[in-house]
Amino acid sequence: MLTKKADKFSQLRNDILIRQGLKKAAGTVSMDMELGAINDSFPDGCFPLSAVHEFCCVSAEDKTVTTGFIARLLSSLMKRGGITLWLSPARMLFPPAFTTFGIEPDKIIFINLSREKDLCWMMEEALKCEGLAAVVSEIRNLDFTASRRLQLAVEQSKVTGLVIRQTTWLNTTASVSRWKITNLPSQTPEGLPGMGFPRWNVELLKIRNGRPGSWQLEWNQNGFREIPKEQLPAHELQREAS
Template sequence: MRPSTILDQLREQIATIEGKAVAGTVLPFGLGAVDRHLPGGGLPCGALHELAGSNVLADDAAATVFLAGILARTQGPVFWCLRWRDLFAPALDLAGLTPDRVIYVEAGSDVNVLTAMEECLRHSGLGGVVGEVKALSTTASKRLQLAAEKSGVPAFVFRRALPLDAPASGSAAVTRWRVRAHPSEALDIPSLARPRWEVALERVRGGESHLWIMEGCDATGRLALPAELVDRPDRQEAQAAA
């Protein structure tokens, strides 16, 4: 048996033991610089993902649109569970997540949001399930992960107003993202350029954590890398090669 084949088998066994095997389909971002850091080349659909901005409103807004862009590229209705409805729906529409696809669940508390998420995840064929919460226990995250695995529906826990220095909590989420607003490109005319975000993949099972500067979602939920960064290695890769 070739050494490369043995290594591939060992990687698969380790991934299975650690719960890192990618079950079902994945949702690629369509950017090689991002997808190669994710197991299977994209976000696992039947899995739980964690997302946060910060306690700065602009960062939470950026994280919301980032999430809307991901969901815009799925098929089927999306359940968005939150304590009360303070979401600016037109912003989701601009990222490609149209109003006719979103069903809002006003649950009133974190406990009820997590309960609603778990109930929604019992049904297959959904585009995704989102839950906005302040805190997420390890037990709750495991229940959501198991529910997502059974239905094959992607689940997203959005940690609203999470400070940058907040200690990392134990979670069964397959990926954890942090999205922050970033200065846009300076134009020579009095106008606004495409929004830019600092997107950090803080944790990923079976992949690599990383940080990118990205152009915000277009009307179909697609992201892009700034033109000046496309053809050169980013800072992290340059440091690793040094």
């Protein structure tokens, strides 16, 4: 009896997610994005594919950190095959650096468009192309109407859209999630001189049908790992406690 009730609740939850636009792309049910504890915040415990995700940053430094986190997501999305389209006003990326995350630079097509209007139009059209693994676009201003058009496009094509917004003004959008990625001081092994692995403070500010949260992560050659509390800077511990 309990098993039947659990199955009914599970089916009801899946139906609700589908009606709200969180549809799983065919063949991606078991895809592991290797995000560890972050997965617990997602609906159905899985990073929403066929959706538009918004990444907000204020400074150029935060934008650089955000780009690294997105590259990690792309490395999983592109395992299914296909290429990524990266749209921006002016390319500031160093393509060979993507190999750090297991991405071949020639699998990413960069297109530079100076006008915001053109960026939004190009992203919408690109998201309709089923052969793409993902579309990344650097757009400062994204209103609700434009974001809704992007979300409708991915629900048809099953492509995942990632929007990077360097702005201090956050308005309401139709994006499934909103993230904020900032830098944390690295730590070398056993106090050795030099630079350690990149460390990020990852904040999930909004997630449809999920639970927002924050995590402190380190990226190394084996993927993400959560940073132990005793290794966090004092100001981060204070922020976590507040």
